[in-house]
Amino acid sequence: MHLLQERIRKDGRNLGNGILKVDGFINHMVDPVLMDECGKEFGRLFGRLGARLILTAEISGIAPALMAGRSLNLPVVYARKHKPVTMPNKVYLTTAPSHTKGVQVELIVSPEYLPRDTPVLIIDDFLASGETILGLVRLVEAAGANLVGIGALIEKSFEGGRERLKSLNVPIETLVCITSMDDEKFEFAE
Numbered sequence: 756m757h758l759l760q761e762r763i764r765k766d767g768r769n770l771g772n773g774i775l776k777v778d779g780f781i782n783h784m785v786d787p788v789l790m791d792e793c794g795k796e797f798g799r800l801f802g803r804l805g806a807r808l809i810l811t812a813e814i815s816g817i818a819p820a821l822m823a824g825r826s827l828n829l830p831v832v833y834a835r836k837h838k839p840v841t842m843p844n845k846v847y848l849t850t851a852p853s854h855t856k857g858v859q860v861e862l863i864v865s866p867e868y869l870p871r872d873t874p875v876l877i878i879d880d881f882l883a884s885g886e887t888i889l890g891l892v893r894l895v896e897a898a899g900a901n902l903v904g905i906g907a908l909i910e911k912s913f914e915g916g917r918e919r920l921k922s923l924n925v926p927i928e929t930l931v932c933i934t935s936m937d938d939e940k941f942e943f944a945e
Contacts, residue, residue, distance in 0.1 A: 756930040758792055759908060760943055769936045773883065773914060774855055781880055781908065782815040793930055794822025797878060797906050800928045801827065804903045806876035808832060810869065810895065812851075812862060812887050819908050820878040829876070832869060834862035834894060843867070847897045851890030854883060862890045864898070871899040882907035882929055885916030892923065909933065912944065 768776040780786040797819070809831045811820035817833050824831040838846060842865050850859045869875070877891050888905055895902045902925055910917065910929035913936075920927055932944035 756793065756796055758789060759931045762786070762789060763909070763931060763933075763941060767941065769939060769941070773911065773936070775881075775909065775911070775933070775936060777880075777909070781818060785818045790818045790822045791825075793819050793908055794824075794826040796930055797823035797928075798826030801876055801904050801906060801926070804874070804876060804926065806874045806903050808869070808873050808900075809876050809878050810834065810864070810891055811878050812891060815880040816878060819880060819906075823876075823878045823906065827876075832864060834864050834891060836860050836862070838863050847894045849890045849893040849897070851887045852884075854881075854886075862887075862894060864894050866898065869894065869898040869900055873898075873900045874903045875900045876904045876906065877902065878906045880908050882910040882916045882920075882927070883914040885914075885919040888916070888920060892920075904928070906930075911936070 766779050770776050809820050809824045809829050811833045813833050813836050820831045847864045849862050853860045875895050904926045907929045910932040912932050912934050933941050934944050935942040
């Protein structure tokens with residue numbers, strides 16, 4: 756997706772160790788026009804899958820998932836990192852490593868929002884190592900729901916996440932694929 760690629764070139768920053776800083780337009784400060792266009796593209800890519808729910812991770816996945824939900828007319832559920840008092844005692848819980856925090860984070864979903872047999876589309880900000888997405892997949896499996904597809908705004912193909920997800924046998928779509936990051940230079944796949 757050209758618009759997202761150009762925004763990464765303009766405002767993305769390579770912080771080293773595979774970390775791409777995009778918080779000025781995707782997660783800390785969100786560009787709603789850009790996210791709306793990304794949501795429309797996810798709608799085009801996943802509109803025929805029959806998903807009934809979008810699942811993402813708190814916090815960075817919320818903006819792209821919400822706009823994809825708007826485009827597909829689907830509710831969005833996000834896996835929380837902390838269990839609030841309003842959540843029931845029985846929850847679906849897994850952990851995944853946070854690349855930017857350098858620690859394991861919890862991913863928690865209330866069973867009432869991830870019903871059994873529901874076709875679920877996962878949307879997140881990054882597909883890098885695949886660890887966060889695999890955590891979301893574990894939640895889908897724990898709920899007895901059905902994974903129908905995976906989407907991410909940005910893929911860092913050099914981290915091998917797509918390979919780790921291939922055995923899931925669902926469509927995997929990313930809007931931009933970065934093949935290498937060197938200083939402030941980003942190489943994109945065609």
